[in-house]
Amino acid sequence: MEVAFKRIRRNWQLYLLFLPPLAYVLVFNYYPMYGAQIAFKDFNAVQGIWGSDWVGLKHFEQFVQSYEFWRVMRNTLLLSLYSLLVGFPFPIILALGLNYASNRFFKRTVQMVTYAPHFISVVVIVGLMSQLLNPRLGVVNRILEVLGYEAINFMGKPELFKTLYVLSDVWQNVGFACIIYLAALSGIDPAQHEAAIMDGGSIPRRMWHIDLPGIMPVAVIIFILGMGGILSTGFEKVLLMQNPLNYQTSEVIDTYVYKVGLVSVMPNYSYSTAIGLFKSLIGLVLLIGVNRFAKKINQESLW
Amino acid sequence: MLGNNIPQSLSDKTFLTVNYAILTLFALSVLYPLIYVISASFSSTEAIMQGRVWLLPVNPTLDGYKAVFEYxxxxxxxxxxxxxxxxxxxxxxxxxxxxxxxxxxxxxxxxxxxxxxxxxxxxxxxxxxxxxxxxxxxxxxxxxxxxxxxxxxxxxxxxxxxxxxxxxxxxxxxxxxxxxxxxxxxxxxxxxxxxxxxxxxxxxxxxxxxxxxxxxxxxxxxxxxxxFPLQLILRDILIQNEVDLSMLSNVGEVDKRNGLRELLKYSLIVVASAPVLIVYPFVQKHFVKGIMIGSLKG
Incomplete structure (x- = not known):
């Protein structure tokens, strides 16, 4: 005990350095967790967070029984699963393809081009989509018209919302997401490939038996992270893509929390916080669960 | 890069050719929307309203950028x-x-x-x-x-x-x-x-x-x-379609006004993304490095 105390005293400068970030984390990460207790209370501004009356699980029950619950849950889960299932394989395929492009200039150029959209802001991406998909002036609809089809109001069709969201995400992020797989591929021992070539292994077979197992550990981690975030959809983008025509498929937990808590004419802090907390808790359980599962079957895990 | 010195079988050669073709197509499909927006931003309002822009600027003007600068x-x-x-x-x-x-x-x-x-x-x-x-x-x-x-x-x-x-x-x-x-x-x-x-x-x-x-x-x-940061102004203009045309000089008849509104959007997309996209090729390798360090388990 005394030894530890001595060590702490000798390292006092380190603790001093760590003080500002520690204070930041306590205030901006942990204090809101304390504030989240209003999910179990009927918050009113006069009594404050601590003083408001406890109501138990009232708000959670209200949410689960509400008319909105199934719609919002369904949209959130479908959108995330769709994003994960489509977004997960593309970067792997791109990385495998690029790995066999032996022309350096070509490889560089493709990488450069496909990374670029990653840095464009979400506002501009959605603005770009609505320009290109505009029913009257957008280039996509003009192409459709030239081909003899009717113009489609893409952004206003509820049944197209999820597909537009997912595909634009792939367009924006596939290049950047494949970086990590390319690095994993470059870490594979070339001797394995040489041996396989000597034995007459074709490229598809080498991809299957050497490359894929080589990037598996990375892929598992990325999949775990994706599953853990399954209730956290790209909130900002969903909000921007929402319009009165597509609410029925575009309302997700996060946008609902935002509307109930901050946009509505009668904002309900407690109810909104309860929904947010509900989401956070399930997300945490999912993350830990999937991680444990991955550890069991693959010896790969986040921590 | 793999197996460059070893004679390749016919099927592998075909595979590589197809691979190149798919990658090229993919890169083009990522590039096309970006090129289209740049071209549209340099076109004339009439060309935009009549839908005559496909790949390259039509009747090139700087009207869109002028509008952006005046806003x-x-x-x-x-x-x-x-x-x-x-x-x-x-x-x-x-x-x-x-x-x-x-x-x-x-x-x-x-x-x-x-x-x-x-x-x-x-x-x-x-x-x-x-x-x-x-x-x-x-x-x-x-x-x-x-x-x-x-x-x-x-x-x-x-x-x-x-x-x-x-x-x-x-x-x-x-x-x-x-x-x-x-x-x-x-x-x-x-x-x-x-x-x-x-x-x-x-x-x-x-x-x-x-x-x-x-x-x-x-x-x-x-x-x-x-x-407001730029992105919020952008949201108002690009997504909520709130363009205050009184800020722009010489807007005449309705047609022209609508055209200018559209042109302004294209130019704005370019102006807003340019700073990041111009810097990005120079710092690309740092980003890549960052991802690699970030993926190491500490």
Missing amino acids: RYIWIGFSNSLFYAVLGTALNVVMTILAAYPLSRPNLDGKRFFMLLLVFATMFSGGLIPSYMLVKDLSMLGTRWALIIPAALSIWNAIMMRTYFKTSIPGELLEAAQIDGCSDSKYLTRIVIPLSGPIIAVVALFCAVGFWNQYFAAVIYLNDKDM
């Missing part, structure tokens, strides 16, 4: 975003170093606890409303600080930097410095920081892009249009 709020937004990005990034870099360095030191008492504190905060959050109430209680609502202070540290960046410190700076340096009587803070400023240029660059870049591109914090925390 006052775009400039206000631009300078606001610059302010938020510069100040926010500077603060973030300092905070990240302060968080990362002590945690990178082996056998610092309480390190495991502090790490747990940080990691848990990345996995669980109090949510939107409690954070909003906090900003309100701190009287930052409606001020520029609301966009900077609550985003003063990204825990992911701190963990990434800590991994870099642990793996790239040899422990012998610390021992040698300590023998020479160097204090911890001096060691940090004289030795660790000068040796950490790449990771500091990566963190600064991630932050700057993040601040430049963010809009939601401004939606909930700000109400004075003179403080």
Whole structure:
């Protein structure tokens, strides 16, 4: 005990350095967790967070029984699963393809081009989509018209919302997401490939038996992270893509929390916080669960 | 790169050809929307309204850019975003170093606890409303600080930097410095920081892009249009279609006005993305490096 105390005293400068970030984390990460207790209370501004009356699980029950619950849950889960299932394989395929492009200039150029959209802001991406998909002036609809089809109001069709969201995400992020797989591929021992070539292994077979197992550990981690975030959809983008025509498929937990808590004419802090907390808790359980599962079957895990 | 010197079988050759073809097509499909927007932004209003732009500018003009330059709020937004990005990034870099360095030191008492504190905060959050109430209680609502202070540290960046410190700076340096009587803070400023240029660059870049591109914090925390970052102005124009045409000179008849509105949007997309996209090829390798360091388990 005394030894530890001595060590702490000798390292006092380190603790001093760590003080500002520690204070930041306590205030901006942990204090809101304390504030989240209003999910179990009927918050009113006069009594404050601590003083408001406890109501138990009232708000959670209200949410689960509400008319909105199934719609919002369904949209959130479908959108995330769709994003994960489509977004997960593309970067792997791109990385495998690029790995066999032996022309350096070509490889560089493709990488450069496909990374670029990653840095464009979400506002501009959605603005770009609505320009290109505009029913009257957008280039996509003009192409459709030239081909003899009717113009489609893409952004206003509820049944197209999820597909537009997912595909634009792939367009924006596939290049950047494949970086990590390319690095994993470059870490594979070339001797394995040489041996396989000597034995007459074709490229598809080498991809299957050497490359894929080589990037598996990375892929598992990325999949775990994706599953853990399954209730956290790209909130900002969903909000921007929402319009009165597509609410029925575009309302997700996060946008609902935002509307109930901050946009509505009668904002309900407690109810909104309860929904947010509900989401956070399930997300945490999912993350830990999937991680444990991955550890069991693959010896790969986040921590 | 693989197996270059070994004669390839016919099927492998076919495979590679198809591979090149698919990659080319894919790259073109990523590129086309970007080229289209650039071309449209240089076209004339008539060409846009008649839908005559396909790949290259039609009747090239600079009308769109002229409109962007005349639109006052775009400039206000631009300078606001610059302010938020510069100040926010500077603060973030300092905070990240302060968080990362002590945690990178082996056998610092309480390190495991502090790490747990940080990691848990990345996995669980109090949510939107409690954070909003906090900003309100701190009287930052409606001020520029609301966009900077609550985003003063990204825990992911701190963990990434800590991994870099642990793996790239040899422990012998610390021992040698300590023998020479160097204090911890001096060691940090004289030795660790000068040796950490790449990771500091990566963190600064991630932050700057993040601040430049963010809009939601401004939606909930700000109400004075003179403080709005560019992205929020962009949202009003591009997505909510709120263009104040009175800010533009010589708008005549309705047709022309509608055309100018569309043209302004294309030019605006280009202007707003240009700063990041021009810088990006030069810093690309740093981003890549950042991802690699970030993916190491610390």
